[in-house]
Amino acid sequence: MEPAATSGGVGDGGQASSEPVGLVIARTSELVATDVTAAEVPNVIDELPLVLCRRQSEGRHAVARAAELRAKESDRLRAMARMLCSLGIEVVEHPDGLDVVGDPNGWEGGSIETEGDHRVAMAGR
Numbered sequence: 001m002e003p004a005a006t007s008g009g010v011g012d013g014g015q016a017s018s019e020p021v022g023l024v025i026a027r028t029s030e031l032v033a034t035d036v037t038a039a040e041v042p043n044v045i046d047e048l049p050l051v052l053c054r055r056q057s058e059g060r061h062a063v064a065r066a067a068e069l070r071a072k073e074s075d076r077l078r079a080m081a082r083m084l085c086s087l088g089i090e091v092v093e094h095p096d097g098l099d100v101v102g103d104p105n106g107w108e109g110g111s112i113e114t115e116g117d118h119r120v121a122m123a124g125r
Helices: 048-056 067-071 076-086 118-123
Strands: 059-063 090-094 097-102
Touching: 067 076, 076 090, 076 097, 076 118
Parallel strands: none
Antiparallel strands: 059 097, 090 097
């Protein structure tokens, strides 16, 4: 989807930015497992840790061809795998991705290590 417009934000003096803006309409529904395809990875590379928050949905989630995540603020693939495992979630780490087995019953919680990466911290929230 092409951005409809761009807009300056608060704090940037109202200057136009290159960040796309748009309208998001959301509604509740049951979570289902999903695969993030190679074609989608470039568009969600920084948000991928948040995508993995879907760990409470039933089924197997697959992320592949996302090796770029190993070169961010942290090795996000490793950090996400460790975080999810520390919460008792089944994870298989691959060189370029992860398989996560969701559980709609959730988990009891625990402590996580963010490895200094704010996106890992947000995903573990």
